[in-house]
Amino acid sequence: MFDINKIRSDFPVLAREVYGKPLVYFDNGATTQKPARVIDAVREAYDSYYSNIHRGVHALSDISSGKYENAREKVRAFINAESKKEIIFTAGTTASINLVAFSFGERYIKKGDEVLITALEHHANIVPWQMMCERKGAVLKVIPINDDGSLNLEKVNELITGKTKILAVTHVSNAIGVINPVKEIIEAAHKHNIPVLVDGAQGIQHGHVDVMDLEADFYVFSGHKVYGPTGIGVLYGKRKWLEDMPPYQGGGDMVDRVSFEKTTYNELPFKFEAGTTNFVGAIGMAEALDYIGSIGMDNISKHENELKHYAKERLEQLGGLTFYGTTANTISILSFLVDNIHQYDAGMILDKMGVAIRTGSHCAQPVMSRFGIDGTIRASMCFYNTKEEIDILCEGIEKVKMMML
Template sequence: MKTISEIRADFPILATKVYGKPLIYFDNGATSQKPEAVINKLNEVYRNYNGNIHRGVHALSDKSSEEYEIAREKVRSFINAEKKEEIVFTSGTTGSINALAFSFGERFINKDDEIIVSTLEHHANIVPWQMLCERKGSKLKVIPVNDNGEIILEEYYKLINQKTRIVAVTQVSNALGVIVPVKEITEAAHSMNIPVLIDGAQGIQHAGTDVRESDFDFYVFSGHKIYGPAGIGVLYGKEKWLSELPPYQGGGDMVDKVTFEKTTYGALPLKFEAGTMNYPSAIGLAAAFDYVLSIGREYISSQEKDLLTYATEILSGIRRVKIFGKSDKKISTISFLIDGIHMYDTGMVLDKLGIAVRTGTHCAQPVMDRMGIDGTVRVSMCFYNTREEIDALGTGIEKVIQMFS
């Protein structure tokens, strides 16, 4: 078992200084830092075997194609999908949801059909569905949340009906860190033969996700939030669904036979992978999964639980700090405001103290509206953060209060 300082040493950027102060990185919800293993893997691809995948007859193309397909297998195993063919690489969560909203929409959505999302969604799981609704004349229905940002299941059960075609909800609120009861949501949808899409952008890195055990029909996430490279993401779909859906982009590698009269599409998953994919990042993502597994999901989960408990205690102990999303089911993310001090003022001063947080609506305006606020300061922690860093955050917040009072 690695010590925390050994773990931190795996992430070169964590030793950086900003404005002459040690970096305290609490913006993992926006993007996580990369371990040496991932950085080296990208380097390795470009140095040793860069060649376009699935095309060449030469050694480099063979090697990169092989690594790319090994990466697909690692994703399958990481989320416990049944088949490798159910793993489609995309540019990220946003890319995955847009692809699905288009393909699913083309095949299954008609006028007056309904799509259910929740108040907690990131704009990436709202706007593609709204665009679909505009094209098809369908309707978006929204599951409300209570004052703590928790899904009100009774209201969801009332929304779901014969017109519902898909339920698309997040696994975890990116803005508040509150965990969504996706199990209950999935069961209720399945009882009416309605598929679910779970947005795992903020979920996959904090707890293991088993798509088979959870019985998700579609699951999407981004590589860069789970210690992998930017520009790669995954759209998982059960084969029975993916095989029914039309491609969302046309181009090379996704076809079976092309003539000007008629083109037939390739088999899964390639029919959803038109053009040159970001294979170096896919290969890098596999290295990130290897890294996560080497640290251990139990370790990550217990470490993050401890950070959440400690940070909640520290922040709650500061008079004038108000936490939004006070739920007992949360990932290691805390959203807060200091009474009477604007979030940007807080964020800018913390930045100059070397503490990176995010301020604003976190691309989730509806939940901010629900809370009756313009935005929050968000501290998103992960297993490489420490209690000492949380102490520094506490001191930083006291400094902010002193400066603006």
């Protein structure tokens, strides 16, 4: 039973007002709000058993370490990875991609090799590869998109060459909400023995992710976009890659034996977790995943899909809106412009009406360039949003039009 009022009451911040108006939070693509039980889990970690993990022999360290490893198991189960060893905790999606770009690059990329990404990527899935390509003398190639925002899949096979070493693709576009057919892309790449990294920052919170079914080589996401704390993220990697790749950062916990002559590294997953990790964040994220489990991903997807269709219909009725990412296969993100009104002007007015949306390029300038624009207004909705909130957004847009036109 999907009880929206109960769900909203799970998120303390949703009850607040801004500028004397009820908060309408439509910036979930940037980060999601936290349910009380996640906040409580984080508080409990500091209140009642806080101690460094994998270090001490004492009671609290045992509890912390146990909770941390339990969080790893929950992440494994959530994305259906084969083994806990394949779950690396990082600071977030960006950190995960940087890790892979560096370590994979060190191990496998040589001068003249090629890395394939898509024109839909967030800067976080462009720049780390660019940096690695520069370091290695490799070439970055880009799969283009169609006018409706979908990937031009015909180009995938054309762009894959004997020199392609890895393909990185976003599961869902943060800028325009388009869901990519990642399973198909992975299948195509695997025919040429090319591993695929999937940026799941906008995918993990909107639908079931099964990395074994996808056969993804790497799947990365952030805790804060899936109702968990900030500063924690996940790198899932197939064991064969993670075993073979060199460590990214050196430090404590990632070592086996250290001497000044030679250091040997710890086994997976610890080899990639140098220093004290954000274990409290990991515990909080695991709580968020449990919470999602209690709502049910199918219920979440269904409600979000309803919101998307309602919002699209209502906004279209206002007239003068141009939508970006018009392909049918999208999540509950609407990216649009209103007549010739600057997105920034619209954002300022909506803000004062209590509506939090994002304006600008959404850290995806190449996507904006593809459509010949500087930015859009992005309303990114999730399962705690309501149709009434969409009505308020529409009133806001009408107000914007009245003031600006």
